[in-house]
Amino acid sequence: MPSIVKPLVTHPGLERNALGLTIRDYEGGMSTLCAGCGHDSVTAAITHALWESDTPPHMIAKLSGIGCSAKTAAYFARGAHGFNGCHGRMPPIATGASAANRDLLCIGISGDGDSLSIGLGHLAHLVRRNVRMVYVIENNGVYGLTKGQFSASADVGSTTKRGEANHLQPIDPMFLGLSVGATFLARGFSGDKRQLVPIFRAAMAHRGLAIIDVISPCVTFNDHEGSTKSYLFTRQHDVQMTVTDFVPPAEEITGIIPDQGVVSIPMHDGATLRFRSVPDGYDPTDRLAVIEHLMSAKGRGEIVTGLLYVDEQSSDLHELGNTTDKPLTQVPYEKLCPGSAALAGVGFR
Amino acid sequence: MPSIVKPLVTHPGLERNALGLTIRDYEGGMSTLCAGCGHDSVTAAITHALWESDTPPHMIAKLSGIGCSAKTAAYFARGAHGFNGCHGRMPPIATGASAANRDLLCIGISGDGDSLSIGLGHLAHLVRRNVRMVYVIENNGVYGLTKGQFSASADVGSTTKRGEANHLQPIDPMFLGLSVGATFLARGFSGDKRQLVPIFRAAMAHRGLAIIDVISPCVTFNDHEGSTKSYLFTRQHDVQMTVTDFVPPAEEITGIIPDQGVVSIPMHDGATLRFRSVPDGYDPTDRLAVIEHLMSAKGRGEIVTGLLYVDEQSSDLHELGNTTDKPLTQVPYEKLCPGSAALAGVGFR
């Protein structure tokens, strides 16, 4: 049967989070991706971050478009509702869901085709609205599901399996995000879960839209020599800009990363985002400096990873809209209907 | 009658260009915009630049989407074909036209709604393809034709006529363009034709896509106090970064701008683009420096104008596609059809 149900085996020895749930409780259906696909590692990292963050599964909303990447929304958090929409249209669907119920932890999963081609306009406007959600781009430089065409993130000179080279400039979601006012930007590599988990956790706590661009190699169509989105190339060119550590509200700050040179950013919910620059002086709160860094790294052919930019001051969708604290879905009808009396003043009489 | 035909009066005294045409020959239908609309001044500057550049009117293709701005494509170059497409879809239509006939001088006229909302994705990909054309954004911060809603370029704090303030971050086409690899970026002000004309001329000669963001106030819906896209506000905050002078291939360089501090950029067709930085050291060929300048100017609340960025090295659509020099529309059918003999090898036998 095309839809595969994962056997539910409980391991009594598994660690439990504050809700008493094990990591298994944050898993989803069995992946139907190719063995070794980067996307599955991203799923694993998200699963872990959700478990660590003690999020009640039913408060998660998983949203995606269409693509191999989009499918992965079914592979974690089986206790959460999912919305596998149309190609490129996840941002507006997520905006609507978040508008209706601001208490949902919206997790959007997208691909480079989904986000940088057909959905680029929506992504830019999602940034503008600063919708509070985690937005993951599983970036492999190709259209996986349609069998390997170049996506808009393919680097100049990167080749297909058959050896044809891409000539068009790539669109880098980090530069795009910076140009339209994104408030949280990070890049990871599916092969480095240790780096990804704290970034996802910080993203979940962020006041607004958190975009995480994850280089996630496509083993079937884009993992050969000549591909700049392959495991090998990424490993060779990965330059970490920051090491990140996320400390939830209630917890004491006893860092995973050594304290030396650590900067702390208080997050809106009382958590603390701590980071240490790897090249001395990288400051993810200084937009201009970030651009400078990223551009010169790009010039050197580096793939820059880590928490790249964060602005915890900007208002999010609901703050901008002055919406009530209660999710709109929970405002009782009596509060919504003005009642017949209010019609007295309606129309010209 | 809603469609107004402009009386064709010939003024014998008018100056003629190399084709023997006067400026009148580059005009179009009578404008139906509001008296004082910035867009009409942009039309005038384009008309002038076309006349100056000795472009045969029939080699011009005018393309637009929908909006007050889009209408203006009918108000110049009556001897040229025009294509008033659908809202936001001008970039792909222009791409198609340019693909079919590379000899056309494509001039795209758009608005901030047309380009930065519904058409943003297309614009970004037009940039990627570096389609050789002049792309004018008549930027007024509002949707003029639908009567004054904020557009995506409205500044934070800018108010409607009724006094409501915009809270969303604006999208600045210059930053957007820089982030996705634009090769020619300029900003002008409809109130300053002297600055606009040489910029349009350079844009017409540019090897690739030239985006010109023109602040073009909407006198009906967005020219009040409180609007940051008003004539007054723009005049007060306009800071010119470069003074530009365009010298066509055949002409001797005897600059309009004093030679001191002038930098010359050779253009692909043999023309010369000359510019002088106004704040010393502004270099429109240094992408990173340009971003730095623009960001800090933005921080100061300045509206930066002039030629902002130029890259004359990158390949354009047809170079990237290795297309024949002859417009595809002129390749004879005999060259296109492989003939019956070639079918011998087709299919599995």
Add this chain to the structure above:
Amino acid sequence: MAAQHFAQPRSQVNDFAVKLANVNGTGSSSANNLLMRSIFRMGVPVSGKNLFPSNIQGLPTWYEIRVNKDGHVARARIYDLMVAMNGQTYARDIAEVASGGFTMYDSSWPLDRDLIREDVTYLGVPLAEMCNDEFRGPRERILMKNIACAGALVAMLGIDMEVIAQLLTEQFAGKERLRESNQRALRLGHDFATSHFDFPLPCHVEAMDATRGSILIDGNTAAALGCVYAGATVAAWYPITPSTSLMDAFAKYCAKFRRDPETGRNNYLVLQAEDELAAIGMVLGASWAGARAFTSTSGPGISLMQELIGMGYYAEIPAVVFDVQRVGPSTGMPTRVQQADILACAYASHGDTKHVLLFPASPAECFEMAPTAFDLAERFQTPVFVLSDLDIGMNDWVSPALEWDDSYVPDRGRVLDAGELRELEVYHRYEPADSESVAARTLPGVSDLGAYFTRGSGHTIEGAYTEYPEEYQAVLDRLARKHTAVAEHIPAPVVDDHAHAPLGIVTLGSCELAVLEAIELLGKRDVSADYMRIRGFPFGIAVRAFLEAHDTIVVVEQNRDSQLRTLLTLETPVPKEKLRSVLAYGGYPLSAEDVVDGITKILEA
């Protein structure tokens, strides 16, 4: 074309039409509105139709006032009085005056002799001259010219000066200076007219008591109010004429009624989307999450929404879409009226789909059908289209005051809460279906027991991915049955079959007034006809019964390709040979004469 026989001879007291030809952006519309409102205040049935260009300033614009004591206020095709204030359109305008009728013009400049008709009386009022003398500055002069013009018309049409003065007082409450200059201009025109001509004209107003309990309101405002009352909390849209004022009104009334008085915070969120694809996406996302959400748009927006509408249909997500129809195809004529998106909505999206449509005919119905649309969308978990149009949406109509039943309880459809879920052994998204073929849905944020994965790809009744024919068909076939089940809940057609005629006239939406008037006119010529106005799709038994009961059915609608007739052909058992069409699709609101002409032609053929 002009159907002179209707215009003459008849008493013209409270039975006439005036057309005002102006230039866009000169402020004429508020003066025109003033006239219409004062006739309404005098208790006389009236309509005012704005024929405006898709432009902001400088192009021709018209305002048509029809006064009719019997309530026949559909658009008139010829006019008893033409107020010719636009030189550009003079020739065209003059041609539309009834024989024996009047033309008022600005006599500050001489009339072009060529354009003078023998059978029309010309009334010159030197408006520009008078206003130039009386007022300072070009802006005020232009604005006041319109008011002076209104003043002259007040005299000519026998409008009560006190009524209009009262209107000005209301309008300029707190703006004394403005009130005074408007008052002055009004007098200026009025006094000139009364002192130079013998007034009122044969076509004039006399006070009645036919508008008591009524209001003037446009359909977009009414629809917006309907959404507020229906409990919609999320609205997403992209500006497009003629739907924009719907969302403007929604935002306005929300700001008034939905801001928490204690916290000052909003119990609603209006999202101006980046385009229509985003707008419908936001609506689907919000509806999926449990809010009542809607969008408003017009033709081009409907085209752009096709893909996601199909997703809503197939994944069974509620959505309400107001389509305020304008003239297509393509950009078409954005400020003119048609009902030409019927098929684009009924079968929206690729693959096999069928959607639910509602057809309001008046502002009051726009108000009523808003909650109906949400109830249907949520009960049947599917997109619902409210097909209004520019005439209903943007023109002020005399309407019974809007009424609301405070006992209304929203029909949220089958939604399981956490408690209900706990009682189930297992939850499946698409089964079991109830007698209307609807399965229960669950909302995110409620319980992990209700979690499922919404998808537009092939799915089983459990909601799981499938590519197996029988599993796919099980869901798709139920969708077809579900659509059939909606029919019973669609507002019943308005039927008048007391004539027991073999001829039945079927129409929808804003065509109603013209058709009713046409039936009366036909009756005077001994052609009797029954009447049915369809109010939604899928069609219920009453629609079928009417079609069956009549030998000839004429479907009156405003589009080229007879879209309502098409839908009737396909979705009822009626033999298609029985269906005939009267079509008027030039973009103006429908006139009784259009209908009479069309039906006469059919009967004579």
Add this chain to the structure above:
Amino acid sequence: MAAQHFAQPRSQVNDFAVKLANVNGTGSSSANNLLMRSIFRMGVPVSGKNLFPSNIQGLPTWYEIRVNKDGHVARARIYDLMVAMNGQTYARDIAEVASGGFTMYDSSWPLDRDLIREDVTYLGVPLAEMCNDEFRGPRERILMKNIACAGALVAMLGIDMEVIAQLLTEQFAGKERLRESNQRALRLGHDFATSHFDFPLPCHVEAMDATRGSILIDGNTAAALGCVYAGATVAAWYPITPSTSLMDAFAKYCAKFRRDPETGRNNYLVLQAEDELAAIGMVLGASWAGARAFTSTSGPGISLMQELIGMGYYAEIPAVVFDVQRVGPSTGMPTRVQQADILACAYASHGDTKHVLLFPASPAECFEMAPTAFDLAERFQTPVFVLSDLDIGMNDWVSPALEWDDSYVPDRGRVLDAGELRELEVYHRYEPADSESVAARTLPGVSDLGAYFTRGSGHTIEGAYTEYPEEYQAVLDRLARKHTAVAEHIPAPVVDDHAHAPLGIVTLGSCELAVLEAIELLGKRDVSADYMRIRGFPFGIAVRAFLEAHDTIVVVEQNRDSQLRTLLTLETPVPKEKLRSVLAYGGYPLSAEDVVDGITKILEA
């Protein structure tokens, strides 16, 4: 459901069906293809249908081979031999074996006893075991298992070992090592089979001479070639299954035939657009500028293109759109087949529109109809849709070798050049219209005398902006007439009415083979029927004549809502009561049994 009566009893030489159940991404498809190709080489009519998932690796996938000496190679519903290589789908697969049929399985592991049927013979071949012994490394072992499997089948089905060896030689020309290991694997399977069982099976192949002069080709490749031959120079697309291979092939053949040998420069440009809205925009822009331009897409793309398609219709811009249909609605089943975009294309876009459709039924027709589509698009200055589908587009069909008439001259329609323009007093874009209601267009870059402003807003016959009813209608009415005029140029239907039966069966596209076979089967049961395959829309007189000449018409198509029947109801005078439907829309290619069952039900009712 399984129509056992068709499977038994009959001679099975060159008349049988095999189904291979595999796992996606394991390399089975090239082995399967090899089998099909060798049968073709043996001169026997054959079809191979790939039922693959919308996934890259790990999900079930099937390949169905139908061999039939009479050319009845539509999909079979039950199988004489099942090659059950996927444990996941074993139960399902076994159920599809004909009584008395065979199942081959990998006997490296024991069979699940529960799944064994009494009436089926099980043939175990220890493929995994053999390949693990023979080959190194997991990748090679998996790949070679498929070839070994093919080897066993070669023996079982009596396929000529030399033929298949020759195929391997051709396929691995220059890759000696690969050829050798494939050869070895093939032998492995073959030898095991021949030494363990009595072969060939009753269902087997014997060489014929029925495929001489034929080729194997898929419709997307053929369509792409048609575009190359038609002289298309600009192609714009966005990847989507099952249309992607069309553009891949176009790029491939252009690289081969269209690169200038002297300059090395391309006489074409393929644009991978950012989405489908852009793709159709590029096509309109390029066509407007004078190129032959096209796009290829599938259902969701058609939905996204709606707005611009309407613009193409109204502004009269040529465009060719290949819609390789898959299963809707929404994302649906991207790798399954339906003809369910018929209405979405015929009436695409809001407002009143009607489009031109072509319905190829085979790869050869995909090739032929490409130039027809461009000719119609340019002659009538309008978008033209070629509605292919996944079965035609992606499966290899036995086809007559493609033929090209070198005397073909593209019909570019009425396009004025500079000289012609100089001779005109004045050029108007939309007049005068010729007898087919087409007005001459001009191209940019030719002469300022031909300049006009293309717009989707209301326009006059001169091309100027208008909001006047009569001016708007003049253009819109002509568009309706123009659409009617296309009918005469649509490829005539394929009709076989030699039975002179009162029953007429109407179908389109890839349903053809199944319907023809069904008619033969029905004939054996003394039910005779005439046949018509419709090849395009608008419908011409031949279509009408057939409908008129038959008392009962059964329309066979693959969608839920009988979309072709709908179109016939609306666009021909046929009384709708005469039209009945046989629908099969589960997503598999149509079988004769589906048709026979459906028609029998109708006749018995």
